[in-house]
Amino acid sequence: MSDAATPEGTPKKKKSTLFKEPRSAMPEQDPQERIKNFREVPFGYTPELARREAERCIQCKKPHCIDGCPVAIDIPRFIRQIHEGDFDAAVKTIKETNVLPAICGRVCPQEEQCEKVCNLADSKKYQPVAIGRLERFAADWEAARGKIEPPTCAAPTGKKVAVVGAGPAGLTVAVDLARRGHKVVVMEALHKAGGVLVYGIPEFRLPKVIVGREVDTLAKMGVELRTNVVVGKSIPVDDLLQEYDAVFIGTGAGLPYFMGIPGENLNGIYSANEYLTRVNLMRAYNFPTDDTPVCRGRKVAVVGGGNVAMDSARTALRMGADEVHLLYRRTRTEMPARIEEVHHAEEEGVRFQFLTAPLKYVGDKENRVCGAHCQRFELGEPDASGRRRPVPIKGDEFDIELDMAVCAIGNGPNPLVPNAQPDIKTRRGGNIVAEKGTCRTSKKGVFAGGDIVLGAATVILAMGAGRNAAQAIDDYLKTGEWPELGELEVK
Amino acid sequence: MPMMNELLEKETLAPKVTRYVVRAPDVARFRQAGQFVIVRIAEDGERIPLTIADADREQGTVTLVVQEVGKTTAAMTRLEVGKPILDVVGPLGAPTHIEKLDYVLGVGGGIGIAPLHPICQAFRAAGTHVEAILGARNKDLLILEDWMRRACDQVHVCTDDGSYGEKGFVTHVLERLIGERKPDLVVAIGPLIMMKMVAKVTQPHGLKTMVSLNPVMVDGTGMCGGCRVSVGGKTRFVCVDGPEFDAHQVDYDELLSRQRFYLEQEKQAYQRYVEAVGHGPEECRIRGGQQS
Ligand SMILES: Cc1cc2nc3c(=O)[nH]c(=O)nc-3n(C[C@H](O)[C@H](O)[C@H](O)COP(=O)(O)OP(=O)(O)OC[C@H]3O[C@@H](n4cnc5c(N)ncnc54)[C@H](O)[C@@H]3O)c2cc1C
Ligand SMILES: Cc1cc2nc3c(=O)[nH]c(=O)nc-3n(C[C@H](O)[C@H](O)[C@H](O)COP(=O)(O)OP(=O)(O)OC[C@H]3O[C@@H](n4cnc5c(N)ncnc54)[C@H](O)[C@@H]3O)c2cc1C
Ligand code: SF4
Ligand code: SF4
Ligand code: FES
Numbered sequence A: 001m002s003d004a005a006t007p008e009g010t011p012k013k014k015k016s017t018l019f020k021e022p023r024s025a026m027p028e029q030d031p032q033e034r035i036k037n038f039r040e041v042p043f044g045y046t047p048e049l050a051r052r053e054a055e056r057c058i059q060c061k062k063p064h065c066i067d068g069c070p071v072a073i074d075i076p077r078f079i080r081q082i083h084e085g086d087f088d089a090a091v092k093t094i095k096e097t098n099v100l101p102a103i104c105g106r107v108c109p110q111e112e113q114c115e116k117v118c119n120l121a122d123s124k125k126y127q128p129v130a131i132g133r134l135e136r137f138a139a140d141w142e143a144a145r146g147k148i149e150p151p152t153c154a155a156p157t158g159k160k161v162a163v164v165g166a167g168p169a170g171l172t173v174a175v176d177l178a179r180r181g182h183k184v185v186v187m188e189a190l191h192k193a194g195g196v197l198v199y200g201i202p203e204f205r206l207p208k209v210i211v212g213r214e215v216d217t218l219a220k221m222g223v224e225l226r227t228n229v230v231v232g233k234s235i236p237v238d239d240l241l242q243e244y245d246a247v248f249i250g251t252g253a254g255l256p257y258f259m260g261i262p263g264e265n266l267n268g269i270y271s272a273n274e275y276l277t278r279v280n281l282m283r284a285y286n287f288p289t290d291d292t293p294v295c296r297g298r299k300v301a302v303v304g305g306g307n308v309a310m311d312s313a314r315t316a317l318r319m320g321a322d323e324v325h326l327l328y329r330r331t332r333t334e335m336p337a338r339i340e341e342v343h344h345a346e347e348e349g350v351r352f353q354f355l356t357a358p359l360k361y362v363g364d365k366e367n368r369v370c371g372a373h374c375q376r377f378e379l380g381e382p383d384a385s386g387r388r389r390p391v392p393i394k395g396d397e398f399d400i401e402l403d404m405a406v407c408a409i410g411n412g413p414n415p416l417v418p419n420a421q422p423d424i425k426t427r428r429g430g431n432i433v434a435e436k437g438t439c440r441t442s443k444k445g446v447f448a449g450g451d452i453v454l455g456a457a458t459v460i461l462a463m464g465a466g467r468n469a470a471q472a473i474d475d476y477l478k479t480g481e482w483p484e485l486g487e488l489e490v491k
Numbered sequence B: 001m002p003m004m005n006e007l008l009e010k011e012t013l014a015p016k017v018t019r020y021v022v023r024a025p026d027v028a029r030f031r032q033a034g035q036f037v038i039v040r041i042a043e044d045g046e047r048i049p050l051t052i053a054d055a056d057r058e059q060g061t062v063t064l065v066v067q068e069v070g071k072t073t074a075a076m077t078r079l080e081v082g083k084p085i086l087d088v089v090g091p092l093g094a095p096t097h098i099e100k101l102d103y104v105l106g107v108g109g110g111i112g113i114a115p116l117h118p119i120c121q122a123f124r125a126a127g128t129h130v131e132a133i134l135g136a137r138n139k140d141l142l143i144l145e146d147w148m149r150r151a152c153d154q155v156h157v158c159t160d161d162g163s164y165g166e167k168g169f170v171t172h173v174l175e176r177l178i179g180e181r182k183p184d185l186v187v188a189i190g191p192l193i194m195m196k197m198v199a200k201v202t203q204p205h206g207l208k209t210m211v212s213l214n215p216v217m218v219d220g221t222g223m224c225g226g227c228r229v230s231v232g233g234k235t236r237f238v239c240v241d242g243p244e245f246d247a248h249q250v251d252y253d254e255l256l257s258r259q260r261f262y263l264e265q266e267k268q269a270y271q272r273y274v275e276a277v278g279h280g281p282e283e284c285r286i287r288g289g290q291q292s
Helices: A047-055 A064-068 A075-083 A087-097 A101-107 A131-144 A168-179 A208-220 A237-243 A272-281 A307-318 A339-348 A416-420 A459-479 B025-030 B071-076 B110-125 B145-151 B170-180 B192-205 B252-259 B263-277
Strands: A160-164 A183-187 A224-226 A246-249 A269-271 A299-303 A323-327 A351-353 A356-363 A369-382 A388-401 A404-407 A446-448 B007-014 B017-023 B036-040 B048-051 B054-056 B061-067 B087-092 B103-109 B129-136 B154-159 B185-189 B209-212 B228-231 B234-237 B244-246
Touching: A047 A075, A047 A131, A064 A075, A075 A087, A075 A131, A087 A101, A087 A131, A101 A131, A101 A208, A101 A459, A160 A168, A160 A237, A168 A183, A168 A208, A168 A246, A168 A459, A208 A224, A237 A246, A246 A459, A269 A272, A272 A307, A272 A404, A299 A307, A299 A356, A307 A323, A307 A339, A307 A404, A323 A356, A356 A388, A369 A404, A446 A459, B025 B054, B025 B061, B025 B087, B036 B061, B048 B061, B048 B110, B054 B110, B061 B071, B061 B110, B071 B263, B103 B110, B103 B170, B103 B192, B110 B129, B110 B145, B110 B185, B129 B145, B129 B170, B145 B154, B154 B170, B170 B192, B185 B192, B192 B209, B192 B252, B228 B244, B228 B252
Parallel strands: A160 A183, A160 A246, A183 A224, A246 A446, A269 A404, A299 A323, A299 A404, A323 A351, B103 B129, B103 B185, B129 B154, B185 B209
Antiparallel strands: A356 A369, A369 A388, B007 B017, B017 B061, B036 B048, B036 B087, B054 B061, B209 B244, B228 B234
16 A cells, blocks of 8 residues: 555645546456446545545535534544545544444435535536545445554443444434443344345445444444344333433344235245345355345346435345346436435446336246336426326327346335334334434433434435434433424434 | 254154254244244255244243155255254234134144144143034054144044045044034135145035135345135235135135245255165155155
8 A cells, every 4th residue: 555644745736736636446346247246336546536536625614515414523623634644534533433444334315415516517517526525435444454443431421322223223322322321222133234235236236244233333332233133023112211311223124025016926026125135145146155046037027216226226136137227217317216326236237227127027927027018108297296197198009028127116014023112103104203303202311313313314324314313312321302303304 | 051942852653744843932922822033054055934733931941743745855855953053033923813702613624733733732821612523644654643632622533545544534524523512613624625625515504614724935125926725706915914814715726836846856855865865766655744
């Protein structure tokens, strides 16, 4: 590694004009090569590339980028530190507010957040600073030198908090409470911590060692992790409240939606959750060395247009599919997936079929899916979400052949805890009702945040909720007060 | 602190059927009749669901009765007593709805007798008169007769070949018994074919009948949807909505085909395993009595 940490020669004086240039690309695996493996697609910036990109930041007086980040990282400061070659300081800056930078740098929808409002992007003339890539660089830099420092913890307070669910929301709450000296026990239903980060988002986008590292940090801070505990089944929330001073529910949006069309229960049709869980968490790509099997479709259809759909489609390619068709009811502009992922999927050969959705699946005599009957749509008036509503074009229907399909049309809130504990109020649709800014629920001592409150959202929003909840839990542990809920979090 | 998930006892009940007693205090404390656990025995292992056949709250133990049908269930038989099982999670699934009824008739076939046991126990504890029909292919394969005799007021045994009890299928005994006295509820657990036949027998009599389904599962918490079945034309997730459903509403053929989806891969995994641990080739017969 080059000696990039020396700040000498920083071109502070002469004004850089690099901001006018395009942002630095990240070197990445060749598409033809990478569809044959599960290794991460981008290699990340080199120190040189990072410093060059950091130089593009014009260090605004009013840095809008900060407002665009749900956890308000001091972006100009950490970017300046990268530019100066003081990568350690950059990591410290980021970690003041974001405990999972290696993860956010990879999976945040930056183009909708920090980078969207970067003043450079605002000018319309220039490209925004690649904030996410720089964040990722800093975090990887720290990890590569093998000295990730766990945050220091305050003296023990004697208070105990139970955190339910080890996704980004739960992990963040745990770190922030441990910092404040509280004893934290994280309970996770699966055999591995990380939530969607381990069972959903594939290795080629978020290597599992990175998640593992963050989980290790928790252990170093004295947080106890209990896997294989399904709260509401293995132990009721009420029992937790007897043993713990507060409970945080971060159980996510793990309930897969199906379309409810004929043939959907045929063999070879998966929810994205099942497909990705088999491949990622259970390592079915490694069958039969690993025991869990999965269908290796040759002609695959993936239904949906979000990150989950992109992940499923790209996974199917890596599992050996000849053709992967992505069926989406609207057009490219309405796709909720991160632009980078759409771009990657396209490079890898995923075939996008816009304005298309299956009406029914057809099976062979062994009840395996062998085709789909599809409908074409056109865009009509905007719906409640502001996106133009797809309207079926009468008579424009067609058949496709396939031997596997993945339904990636969305997930609902995990109903396990609210079902078992009806005094934790939910909204229609099943999301837990929680107060904005504090994550307090209708039940005293119980807080909730992340996807279980917001519906399927993002990693950084789940973390943001975790931070707020940790603060509010800390307050509650001090005062014991539980006033009427104020303004509620809405989806 | 005692070792979590320690395997405390292991006993062969019949050819390819083993009883395991595992230390799992929380599962033992909260489990109710009809619930199951998910077990994983190795880092590269599959997650498999197994019914809690019995539990001891005081001792903090649960009993599993497992038939060897493939790689994981075969590998389980080699687990060492005194060592922990890697993952045991539960209790999962919706508990059986237990209430005091006049008369409940259980029908258990093969390994299905194990999951039937806690249900009979619970109904009896609620003050219900409980009888059970136990069926097996032959005398050697009949399991848990003594348990069932303790859990029920009366037990009727039949074997396909007549080597023990009545000769014939459980459905024959069932026809006869319901002709004598109509139960308020029939609970049937066993191979899918058996459950389907039981449903056929009870439907014309208008007898409320429950079956316990066993699709392929992954998480067991409602997250993957892999365990879905059609019940009354609606898609249900067995791990959270079940495992028990109205026997007259279940699409058995769909479930059967879904259970068999990974057959080729399962055979391959089993074969590999058998080669690695060095059983004779005659042991390669996959899925022993599962569908019998
Ligand atoms: C395939 C996929 C790709 C995605 N890609 C992106 C992306 O690129 N960028 C982005 O920002 N977001 C992405 N998301 C969304 C993001 O992952 C989620 O918004 C985020 O993980 C929510 O965090 P959470 O902590 O609320 O819940 P989760 O990550 O869902 O974690 C919840 C945890 O709780 C556990 N749990 C559930 N019930 C119980 C219980 N009763 N007891 C104990 N534990 C329980 C679950 O097993 C799970 O581990 C993606 C989601 C998916 C599915
Ligand atoms: C709710 C429930 C309760 C069960 N209780 C018992 C029990 O008490 N005793 C018992 O012996 N068996 C029970 N089973 C069945 C048991 O889970 C399977 O026999 C076991 O998973 C087979 O694993 P294997 O690797 O040995 O065999 P494999 O070779 O993998 O599979 C053999 C057959 O078992 C079924 N199966 C495979 N993988 C799974 C899986 N992950 N989940 C569910 N089924 C699978 C399939 O039908 C398959 O064809 C239960 C199943 C369910 C769903
Ligand atoms: S955490 Fe996400 S939103 Fe915030 S700066 Fe990093 S990439 Fe941008
Ligand atoms: S808005 Fe953009 S250019 Fe300005 S400080 Fe933030 S990252 Fe730098
Ligand atoms: S096993 Fe995954 S939803 Fe039932």
